[in-house]
Every structure is written in structure tokens, then in C-alpha cells.
Amino acid sequence: AQSVTQPDIHITVSEGASLELRCNYSYGATPYLFWYVQSPGQGLQLLLKYFSGDTLVQGIKGFEAEFKRSQSSFNLRKPSVHWSDAAEYFCAVGANTGTASKLTFGTGTRLQVTL
């Protein structure tokens, strides 16, 4: 069965500092990987996705993620964090049979940004 681990429950960074959120997955085949962001009281917004090809994926709001098969990781990065990035971030793996949007989510990482 597929699974996703986000080892950091809560991260605090200063505005302008760099950010890396960790994500490890378990899946028996080539995974489809996603990062979603959830602001308080809101739904989930897709930041970026990896299906195949270039292992460095660019997303919205200046985020990027790198797929590393050898480490079963798909870490999310941003070079300079803005206060508006404070939110909860979810890594997810999608099935590669049927539909990739049948998602298994990690437990999420709550990002706090200090000014």
C-alpha cells in the first residue's frame, strides 16, 4: 500500500529565510507526487506535481520540489519565504492505475513565518 511520511509536524522560519519541507513516500511503482497547501479554513490548493521527466519541478508561488527516487523523497523548497506562506502543507502520492488523483496524503507540516 502506498504511504507518505512528513516527518516535521511544525516548522518555524523567519521571513526571507529559505525553506525545505520533507516528504518521503512508499510506493511500489513510479509514483505520481503532489504538494498541496491549505490556508486556515480553506480548501487545498495544488502547488506542484511530478508525473515523470525532469526531477526538479517548479510550482506556483515560487515553490519547487525535487524527486529523488533513490531516497524515496519529494522535498518542497522555497529560497525566500514570505509571511503569506504561513499555512499547512501536504505531500501526497497518487495511484498510477486508474487515476493519479486518487491521493494518499501525509499528515501535513504546519509552517509558521516570523517577521
Add this chain to the structure above:
Amino acid sequence: DAGVIQSPRHEVTEMGQEVTLRCKPISGHDYLFWYRQTMMRGLELLIYFNNNVPIDDSGMPEDRFSAKMPNASFSTLKIQPSEPRDSAVYFCASSRTGRGGTEAFFGQGTRLTVV
């Protein structure tokens, strides 16, 4: 497009009452998903449909939960009778077939409180 529309946004009901959550997917999307988000269990898939047909309902917690999709533009998730442990945020998401478009778009969610 207005995105995935869920109603109501908030629902407070008494234990034992029937609750119906509604979802309108994005036009042209042929997959529809119902997820539940709780502090204890995170985001979990309850059921999903393809072309209005339920494909996998293995995540539905009990027989008290049922979901229907009578047409391509409407789905309901019903809980009868409701219990306090059903309190959660319920998300509906939709996607369309095809590698380039298989990311899921989420609604704003329905926050259900059962007292």
C-alpha cells in the same frame, strides 16, 4: 470556472440527525472524490466516482455513510444517523482523465459538527 463548489460550508447538527453534504464538481471533470479531514486521522479518502459510478468506497467508515452521484454535476454524501465522532471537515475534489490533467481540484470543504 467557479471551481468545486460545496455546500453548506458549515453544518451543526444533533447526534442522530441525518446530514447531507453537497458537491458540484468542475464542469468536464469525470472523477469525483470525497475526503474527510480530522486531527486524528488527517486527510483520508472516503469514496470516489468515475463517470458517476462509484469505483472505490473502501474508505467509507460505516454503513451510516452513503454517497451518490446522480449526474455529472452533482454528488451528495449522507450520514444517517450522525454521531459526534463524525465531526470533521469533508472535502470534495474533482479531476479529469488524462496525464496532463489528473491533479485534483478541491472545494472549500464543509465543516461538520455533531453535538
